[in-house]
Amino acid sequence: MTIDAATVRRVAKLAHIREPEERLEPLAAELSGIMQWIEQLGEVDTDGVEPMASAVALSLPMREDVVTEGGDAGPVLANAPGARNGFFVVPKVVE
Amino acid sequence: MSELTGLTLKAALAGLAERRFSAEEITRAHLAAIEAARPLNAFVLETPDEALAMARASDARIAAGEAGPLEGAPIGIKDLFCTKGVRSTAGSKILGNFIPPYESTVTANLWRDGAVMLGKLNMDEFAMGSSNETSAFGPVVNPWRAEGSNRDLTPGGSSGGSAAAVAAGLVLGATATDTGGSIRQPAALTGTVGIKPTYGRCSRWGVVAFASSLDQAGPIARTVEDAAILLRSMSGHDAKDSTSLPIAVPDYPDFVGRSPKGLRIGVPKQYRVDGMPPEIDALWEQGVAWLKDAGCEVVEVSLPHTRYALPAYYIIAPAEASSNLARYDGMRYGLRADGANLNAVYEDTRAAGFGDEVKRRILIGTYVLSAGYYDAYYLKAQKVRRRIADDFDAAFQTVDALLTPTAPSAAFGLGENSADPVAMYLNDIFTVTVNLAGLPAISLPGGLDAAGLPLGLQLIGRALDEGALFTLAGAMEKAADFRAKPRRWW
Numbered sequence: 001m002t003i004d005a006a007t008v009r010r011v012a013k014l015a016h017i018r019e020p021e022e023r024l025e026p027l028a029a030e031l032s033g034i035m036q037w038i039e040q041l042g043e044v045d046t047d048g049v050e051p052m053a054s055a056v057a058l059s060l061p062m063r064e065d066v067v068t069e070g071g072d073a074g075p076v077l078a079n080a081p082g083a084r085n086g087f088f089v090v091p092k093v094v095e
Numbered sequence: 096m097s098e099l100t101g102l103t104l105k106a107a108l109a110g111l112a113e114r115r116f117s118a119e120e121i122t123r124a125h126l127a128a129i130e131a132a133r134p135l136n137a138f139v140l141e142t143p144d145e146a147l148a149m150a151r152a153s154d155a156r157i158a159a160g161e162a163g164p165l166e167g168a169p170i171g172i173k174d175l176f177c178t179k180g181v182r183s184t185a186g187s188k189i190l191g192n193f194i195p196p197y198e199s200t201v202t203a204n205l206w207r208d209g210a211v212m213l214g215k216l217n218m219d220e221f222a223m224g225s226s227n228e229t230s231a232f233g234p235v236v237n238p239w240r241a242e243g244s245n246r247d248l249t250p251g252g253s254s255g256g257s258a259a260a261v262a263a264g265l266v267l268g269a270t271a272t273d274t275g276g277s278i279r280q281p282a283a284l285t286g287t288v289g290i291k292p293t294y295g296r297c298s299r300w301g302v303v304a305f306a307s308s309l310d311q312a313g314p315i316a317r318t319v320e321d322a323a324i325l326l327r328s329m330s331g332h333d334a335k336d337s338t339s340l341p342i343a344v345p346d347y348p349d350f351v352g353r354s355p356k357g358l359r360i361g362v363p364k365q366y367r368v369d370g371m372p373p374e375i376d377a378l379w380e381q382g383v384a385w386l387k388d389a390g391c392e393v394v395e396v397s398l399p400h401t402r403y404a405l406p407a408y409y410i411i412a413p414a415e416a417s418s419n420l421a422r423y424d425g426m427r428y429g430l431r432a433d434g435a436n437l438n439a440v441y442e443d444t445r446a447a448g449f450g451d452e453v454k455r456r457i458l459i460g461t462y463v464l465s466a467g468y469y470d471a472y473y474l475k476a477q478k479v480r481r482r483i484a485d486d487f488d489a490a491f492q493t494v495d496a497l498l499t500p501t502a503p504s505a506a507f508g509l510g511e512n513s514a515d516p517v518a519m520y521l522n523d524i525f526t527v528t529v530n531l532a533g534l535p536a537i538s539l540p541g542g543l544d545a546a547g548l549p550l551g552l553q554l555i556g557r558a559l560d561e562g563a564l565f566t567l568a569g570a571m572e573k574a575a576d577f578r579a580k581p582r583r584w585w
Contacts (some may be wrong), residue, residue: 003098003462007462008458011458011461011462012510014461014465015417015440015445015457015458015461016315016421016438016441016442016445017445017446017449017454017458018439018442018443018445018446018447019454020430027455027458028334030455030516031455031458031459031462031515033517034409034455034459034516034517035459035462036405036407037406037409037458037517038352039406039409040402040403040473041124041403041407041410041476041479042475043403044400044403044475044479044482045248045476046475046478046479046481046482047150049478049481049482050478050481051474051477051478051480051481051533052180052477052478052480052481053307053308053477054308054338054533055294055295055309055484055531055532055533056294056295056338056340057233058338060337060339061334061337061341062456063334071197075197075577076196076427077157077262077457078194078196079193079194079196079429080427080428080429081426081428081429081431082307087428087484088426090426090437091434091436092437093437095536
């Protein structure tokens with residue numbers, strides 16, 4: 001699969017990473033090289049094979065539906081780029 | 096290297112228990128070695144004040160007869176582990192000056208057992224790399240150099256700081272993590288021992304996530320027994336990680352020194368790849384001979400889907416990474432760039448905070464998960480992953496462990512493989528299969544190549560059978576009698 005500059009622009013948008021226009025062509029070439037190498041997976045017969053999502057065969061553990069922690073606004077906000085009155089401060093979301 | 100920094104972890108623990116030296120003394124010796132070794136760039140943060148406070152507390156516990164299994168042993172922590180109150184960066188700019196308000200379970204286990212933290216170790220950004228060159232703090236330099244050369248070599252990656260620090264005698268042991276080979280490949284390139292345990296042995300809680308279904312912590316140490324001592328403390332069930340295995344941790348050091356007589360070892364023929372240096376092939380043959388001498392039966396086995404492991408990995412790992420790394424949006428912690436609106440802030444933050452390799456993997460992951468490609472790539476890779484795991488299941492019907500080389504080359508020059516991403520990815524050709532299947536594997540030094548650089552051998556075990564790996568690696572370590580040390584140039 002060849003990836004073109006337009007595809008890189010679209011994927012970068014989806015990934016929320018700004019890529020300047022002059023980077024789109026070089027990135028398209030790099031990603032195409034990687035994806036072409038990956039294409040060899042097509043050689044593997046996977047008909048009827050169950051996809052493997054985890055190396056652990058256990059079902060997810062359950063726990064009591066109770067509050068185990070909380071009330072830690074101070075530590076939670078300690079690394080925030082912006083915080084005020086116990087809340088995160090973020091750029092305007094709704095105009 | 097002073098007398099105290101040249102000890103094995105086991106010898107250091109014995110010396111501490113017998114009060115031949117104090118935790119403070121051995122910690123100071125290591126802090127001095129770290130300061131003298133700054134050209135290696137192994138540490139991204141030295142924590143001498145914390146180290147001395149922890150050492151004094153250890154001395155008090157030793158005096159009170161309350162010593163833990165690692166009491167007073169100074170170690171290093173890969174910067175992927177969150178350490179409460181101590182900056183943790185994952186080797187990235189995007190985490191900025193992130194100071195975790197909590198401790199990872201693995202490091203908490205080590206402190207519970209009395210270990211002393213010397214500092215945080217350099218690594219590839221978000222553990223994505225095989226040469227330490229993707230670190231926002233610059234590459235670690237391998238303490239080993241080729242004979243007659245002063246060229247800087249890579250210690251491997253992503254746990255390059257951990258491996259270099261252990262090899263250079265800056266720490267008695269170190270934590271590391273392994274998503275596709277990041278414990279074992281650097282161990283091989285630095286003449287150290289590294290084990291990736293079975294997926295689920297070590298809690299991932301508080302370890303910055305790369306690819307959650309593959310990430311697993313483990314130690315790097317100077318001997319097989321030291322690795323067993325560290326892994327015993329690091330492992331154990333943790334309710335805070337839903338994939339943590341709710342089973343007891345065996346007494347790993349007890350497996351070292353047992354006879355491997357009667358164990359059946361498989362040599363997978365698909366691991367003999369084109370272009371592999373003849374010295375690595377020769378070392379592999381030597382490893383077979385050592386195991387036969389120790390009473391093992393060695394047979395050839397087939398793992399037919401081996402060559403598809405790396406391409407499958409480069410769908411699965413980036414897909415999981417693109418999802419995990421979506422959390423770095425500049426809102427709650429880490430770097431935040433200025434921008435005209437919310438989307439601009441997101442995009443500029445992530446453009447400024449992530450390095451090129453991380454961006455590349457996020458883009459691949461986003462692409463293979465995007466509408467129209469999910470089945471063709473992601474689902475296909477998960478099916479191939481099942482095939483690879485099934486290959487191992489079939490092999491382990493007839494053998495107890497597998498022997499392979501760890502890496503396809505000895506340490507290479509910094510900058511040598513960084514132009515071509517796929518060439519760099521091939522470093523993990525022998526290690527990545529195990530992550531996909533969730534199996535344990537250990538790398539130990541087997542010998543030196545013609546240039547005097549260390550080469551590693553890998554043993555792969557059944558799920559949960561780290562014990563057999565420690566027994567086999569212990570026997571091979573004895574036979575190899577690997578005593579070479581990097582000549583100090585720093």
